[in-house]
Amino acid sequence: MFTGIVETFGEIKEIIHENGNVHLFVDAKITNELKIDQSVAHNGVCLTVVEINGAIYKVTAIKETIDKTTIGEWKVGHLVNLERAMLLGARLDGHIVQGHVDQTGKCIQIEDANGSTYFTFEYDFEKNNITIEKGSITIDGTSLTVVNSGKNTFSVAIIPYTLENTLFKTYKVGSEVNLEFDVVGKYVSKLMSLK
Incomplete structure (x- = not known):
């Protein structure tokens, strides 16, 4: 769950297409605070961190996600709004956001x-x-x-x-x-x- 309060920007550094999936490598100032399996919203799309290498982390989008979102249009250098999942007990400053783009x-x-x-x-x-x-x-x-x-x-x-x-x-x-x-x-x- 998210709140829709954007924390920072991320920059797409690399995009790899593999079968129907897209692997995105993102450079962000919050990378050092992330961990594997953590959910991060990228322009409202909830994606799971699967790899971290220095300031860059990797997430993977499946075909259904690509079909329903703007991910297919993203290019290297593209900026994205980032938000980490909300903490239980923290203020809900925005509204209840699932990270599932309609x-x-x-x-x-x-x-x-x-x-x-x-x-x-x-x-x-x-x-x-x-x-x-x-x-x-x-x-x-x-x-x-x-x-x-x-x-x-x-x-x-x-x-x-x-x-x-x-x-x-x-x-x-x-x-x-x-x-x-x-x-x-x-x-x-x-x-x-x-x-």
Whole structure:
């Protein structure tokens, strides 16, 4: 489990394709605090540390993960938002995040709002994911509050600190992102589809 509070960036140093899997080698300032079998969210994707060599650690993504996320587009030099799993008894500063990306979305508008920045995203509504006004959403591992919730679109308002300390500073119109919808909303959506 994660909170969606990004700790730091990691840089992809090497990518190796093996059968349907992708091995990612990540350089991060938290590597010396990691251990084998530990879960780390990479742009919201929970991956297990399988090898550590100095400042670089290795994780592996399977085909299903690659198909549902933006991992297939990552290149050497790509930056990723990183968060280690939450500690039991620690504050839940964001919201409950599983690290299981539901689908990808696309940035369709960026608007300056005199001190904050509004980012609007579009996603495939046919996958039965929903947002609600003032509900939670995770974008590339960042816990955020939904504003302007629509049928297949929503916006988030980003404060300057979040803009500077997450991948939001790199987004442009057309940028693809990983989306994890609120777990409570997913259960409600599932229950409604059974009626």
